[in-house]
Amino acid sequence: MTRPFLGFGLGLRTDHYEHVIDNKPQVDWFEIISENYMVPGGKPLAHLDKIRQDYPMVMHGVSMSIGSTDPLNSDYLKKLKILIDRVEPQWISDHLCWTAVNHINSHDLLPLPYNEATINHIVDRIKQVQDTIGRQMLIENLSSYVTYNNSEMPEWEFVNEIAKRADCYILLDINNIFVSANNHHFEPQHYVNGIDSDRVMQFHLAGHSYNGEMIIDTHDHDVCDPVWELYEYALGRFGAVSTMIERDDNIPPFEELRQELAIAEKIAAKVLTPQQLQISNKQDLQGAA
Numbered sequence: 001m002t003r004p005f006l007g008f009g010l011g012l013r014t015d016h017y018e019h020v021i022d023n024k025p026q027v028d029w030f031e032i033i034s035e036n037y038m039v040p041g042g043k044p045l046a047h048l049d050k051i052r053q054d055y056p057m058v059m060h061g062v063s064m065s066i067g068s069t070d071p072l073n074s075d076y077l078k079k080l081k082i083l084i085d086r087v088e089p090q091w092i093s094d095h096l097c098w099t100a101v102n103h104i105n106s107h108d109l110l111p112l113p114y115n116e117a118t119i120n121h122i123v124d125r126i127k128q129v130q131d132t133i134g135r136q137m138l139i140e141n142l143s144s145y146v147t148y149n150n151s152e153m154p155e156w157e158f159v160n161e162i163a164k165r166a167d168c169y170i171l172l173d174i175n176n177i178f179v180s181a182n183n184h185h186f187e188p189q190h191y192v193n194g195i196d197s198d199r200v201m202q203f204h205l206a207g208h209s210y211n212g213e214m215i216i217d218t219h220d221h222d223v224c225d226p227v228w229e230l231y232e233y234a235l236g237r238f239g240a241v242s243t244m245i246e247r248d249d250n251i252p253p254f255e256e257l258r259q260e261l262a263i264a265e266k267i268a269a270k271v272l273t274p275q276q277l278q279i280s281n282k283q284d285l286q287g288a289a
Contacts, residue, residue, distance in 0.1 A: 003201060004280040006056055006090060008265050009244035010257055017047040019254045024054055027258065028279060031244050034061040034092065038079040045086075052087060058202065058242075059084065059092040060171075063105060066125050066139070067098035067112045077132045084133055091201060093138035093171045096122070096159065113148035114158035119165065126166035138201050139163065140171040143179035143208075143217035155180070156194030163199040170195065172241075173204035174231045175223070179215045188230050197238050205231060205264060206246040220249035222260055228267060235271040243268070 007028030012020070019025070030051065037048055051057075063076065084092060097109040112118050130136055141159055153161075163170050172195060181188035207221030223231075223245065235241070243264050247257060268277060 003198075003241070004090065005240045005276075005278070006058075006242035007277075007279045008261050008268075009058075009242065010261060011060075011244060011246045011248070012048075012051065012057075013247065013251055014044070014047075015251045016254045016257075017051070020055075021047065021050050025254060025258060027055065027261070029056040029058065029090070029242070029244070031058045031060050031246075032087070032089075034059045034080060034083060034094075035063050037087075038076075038083050048087070057087055057089050059087060059089045060140075061092065061094035062109070063099055064094040064129070065099040065105075066094060066096065066129070067110075067118070067122055068101060069098075069121075070101060070103055072125060072128055073103075077129065081133050084135075091138055091169070092133070092135070093140055093202065095142060096139045096162065097142050109142055111142055111144040111146065111148075112158075114151040114153050114155055116152065119158065119161050122162055123166040126162070126168050130166070130168065136168050138169045138171040140204065141173055141176050141180075143173070143176040143183075143215075145183055145214060145216075147184060154186075154191075154194065156191045160194070160196050160199070163196065168199075169201040170199045171202045171204060172200050172234065172238075173206070174234055175204065175206040175208060175227050176217060178227050178230055179208055179217050182215045189233055192230070192234050192237055195238075200238050200241055203231065203234065203241050203243040204246055205243065218249065219246050223263070228263065231264065232267050232271055235268055240268070240272055240276040 009029035009031060010027055012030040012032050037045055095109050097111060099105055099109060139162060159170060177188045177191045205223050206219045207223055209216050209218040245257060245261055
């Protein structure tokens with residue numbers, strides 16, 4: 001599949017519903033958190049329907065728990081499919097992690113051991129998900145704070161193998177690479193260089209916080225200069241990739257976030273050609289979905 005380019009987007013947050021509906025700001029697309037709308041009704045869905053009329057969307061999940069040893073949650077997948085049919089997103093994504101054990105949700109994105117057994121386990125589960133929802137999905141790399149003694153390969157090799165064997169795509173979180181590189185003492189550029197370019201469908205950008213020598217992926221600050229530099233490097237490696245900024249705490253007014261997104265646009269304009277930055281037409285996007 002030819003990679004569609006949506007342009008530059010933002011995470012849709014409740015703080016900004018009214019602003020977006022009333023002002024229709026110049027943003028190419030929005031990403032929604034799937035679980036916030038996997039309900040039969042209510043104001044969030046009503047706002048979502050209005051905004052979807054004017055903007056392309058993608059769906060991003062936090063609770064699929066693709067790496068868990070629990071059976072996949074069939075009720076969750078049914079609700080996810082209902083939302084997919086309602087939103088008609090360009091694609092859906094979730095994290096390469098586990099969140100639950102014995103059906104108890106930790107409400108955290110927990111890392112996995114990077115080995116062959118884990119790859120086989122996750123590939124099988126991704127295939128089940130893709131068969132259920134009738135489309136390919138994206139998997140996102142985590143920010144991590146611990147490692148496993150039984151890991152057999154670097155994270156980027158692990159991510160690549162899963163994407164290739166499951167025939168899915170990658171949501172490459174640039175901030176998460178930077179955070180993990182700091183916490184585990186590797187060069188973030190090595191991670192970027194190790195990812196298969198034909199599998200990357202989307203970039204995430206976000207801010208983080210320092211806790212002593214450790215960095216925590218908090219999504220409560222502006223994107224920092226080293227992450228912008230890594231983003232520029234990633235654009236040089238992958239070309240035009242749909243890019244968005246996540247902000248989940250200390251959420252500023254919408255226009256401040258839009259100004260931050262303009263930094264991504266400026267960097268992309270420096271690295272890429274105008275032809276590369278042309279947003280895919282509607283027919284291309286419908287084919288991607």
